[in-house]
Amino acid sequence: MTKSSLPEPRGAISLTNVGKCFGSGRPALIGVSLEVRMGELLAVVGGSGSGKTTMLRLMHRLIEPDSGEVRVLDADPSTPPHVFRRQVGYVFQGVGLFPHLTVAENIAITPKLLRWPRGRIEARVSRLLELMELPRSEYGGRLPATLSGGQRQRVGIARALAGRPRVMLMDEPFGALDPITRDDLGRAYRALHDRFGLATVMVTHDITEAILMADRIAVMREGRLVTVGPAAALAVSEEPYVQALFERPRGQLRQMASILEPAAKEPVHG
């Protein structure tokens, strides 16, 4: 297990020629190799069934690869998976807050599993709620069912961050939110990511979100990694699939410009 006293690992996450096949049908993942550095935010985009979530679950050791190697934080492969997972923050697509626990208890879960002393846990919970703009006095004792979707997602992120992980894995973290909340939360998360110097892998189906938030974007298609690179590099890619992927935000941008620029003089809609 990596300690802060040890020298910085080459990469936070490294996948080498990873393959995964579920029961029947075509493989979910074929020969994927990928590096994520500390401090980097990598967005993974691709259609449904492209293998994005499978890759994320492999990184969290919720499943094991059939071939190749997955290394996260240079963790000892003999560490039991549930112990390993306490070192990594994971934000679920369906949030998955525990319905029987309060907001504060949900956030305290991983620190408790790590057997932190009580005072340290309390301080950490308060701090994270503050960062998420959910004052503890108002929200700490509430049950998840009484929160809005955006608030729940914030608690989900706070819970993932609670054990001071250095790697965060996020599966469509903002997918179910309205565009404004999504934009705010995305910005807020990027700030936290930078502040804590994390390595984050964020799966999303929204290329615009990926362009706005990520340092690099990995494009997946039918279980293969098509390409990976900064948005600007991908934008000039020769790959037809990548070109098609970028066509949509480009089109939107042109449309917006054509609407907004004349609108400066004579507003169209109220």
Add this chain to the structure above:
Amino acid sequence: MADRFSAAWARLPDYLVPHVLLSATALAIGVAIAVPLAVVATRSRALRWPLLAVAGMFQTVPSLALLALFYPLLLALSALSTQLIGRGFPALGFLPSVLALTLYAILPVLRNTVAGLEAVSADTREAALGVGMSRRQSLLQVELPIAAPLVLAGVRTSAVWVIGAATLATPVGQVSLGNYIFTGLQTENWVSVLFGCIAASALALIVDQLLGAVEAGLRKRDRRFVIAGLVALAAGTAAAGWPAAASAMAGPRYLVGAKTFGEQIILGRLLQDELQAHGLRADVRTGLGSSVILQALRADEIDAYVDYSGTIWTNAMGRRDNPGRKAVMDGVTDWLGRRYGVKVVGPLGFQNAYALAMREDRARALGVRTIADLTRVAPRLVIGGDYEFFGRPEWTSLERAYHLRFRAERQFASTFMYRALESGSVDVVSAFSSDGQISVDRLRVLRDPKGALPPYDALILVAPARAGDARLISALRPLVNALPVETMRRANGAVDGGHASAAEAAARLARGIAASERPRAGGPEVVTAAHAS
């Protein structure tokens, strides 16, 4: 009516306390088994169906039968354990009752726990793994707590079932609120029956409400409800357990057994009174089935009871001949002593023999004086018997000896049998020679010229472990030959007619015996003259 109510009220602690302990124990064990089984059932598809099916199957066995079946099973196991490790365990009373009720408690909890665990969403379960929980931590910290309200709902259902079914523990020798019901049915004391029913329902309702508070607390995630409900339940159980624990420390007590019917309940009390009059502590366990009571005595689970020479002669010894009253009594005494070490203190002096009886007017109209006269008219007549009679060797032997073929055979609870005779819906009944109803209704008891029915002298039997207990034996000896059949019929009649409780009738018998003690003392005992045959 008021007397009967206050008599029933006075017994409430005696019956309620064991009822509470029995139900609480069965429920606790049931929950402790059902919840882990539910976890197994949800973790393994292959085991799920068989587990639920087997638990469901127990639920379909009638409660009384389930309770009764544990007796022979435990007896066999006890014998095996005696062979293997030199120690047996009681096969009667608390143990079989707890086991049977535990089986009843399992299903509702099992079903609800399975449903509760399956209702935990896949997202939540994955989140539990994702935050770093092991499977076990996920189960204990996430899945079971989320399922808890449903589990509690199952516990409530189980509690109500168990408390209700615990009344049926009386016939296997466990004191419960069922004692009101069974004793009341035997003695036609409907106040007692009703009292037992209402007490059991009230207990079930109270427990249900308290568990309901716990369930509501879990649902609302409000600890105060949970704690208040649990504290009230624990306090109730502890209050019930305290006197039992205290009396267990107070030293040995003698336990007198009695079968299910009125005469046996009177005699059980009489033996108890007699022991207490001699400064011995004694309890009565009534409502023991006639097939289990001798086994209970042999196993030293009860210390003494009254059985009938013919019952042992035909049922236990399997004899079909009838060498006469004295020979049967001697044969039984000898056999019990040699075979089991059971001591026969002596006869009480009366017989409670199987007999056939008819209404006087009906018998005269048909010209029936003896059973032999029935052979001719039987095809036109209906015979009524208690639940046992038509299955007993006595009936077979009567049928064979007199070629009896009745138009129909009807079975009744013995209290209803005489009603049926009175109303004319049956013509002949299987009576007992000491039945109070014979003198009350002035029935004609038919003679048995061929001696097809064996004699049934009431005998005081003492368990092997107590056979050398001089204090016990000498306390019981004054009862020997102290009860002529007319005296017993009067006592039975008073109880059957609702003029006296079994305890009062027993007290009256004890006073009569004490009064005649002095004049009878010293002289050789003479077997009391034959009953009305």
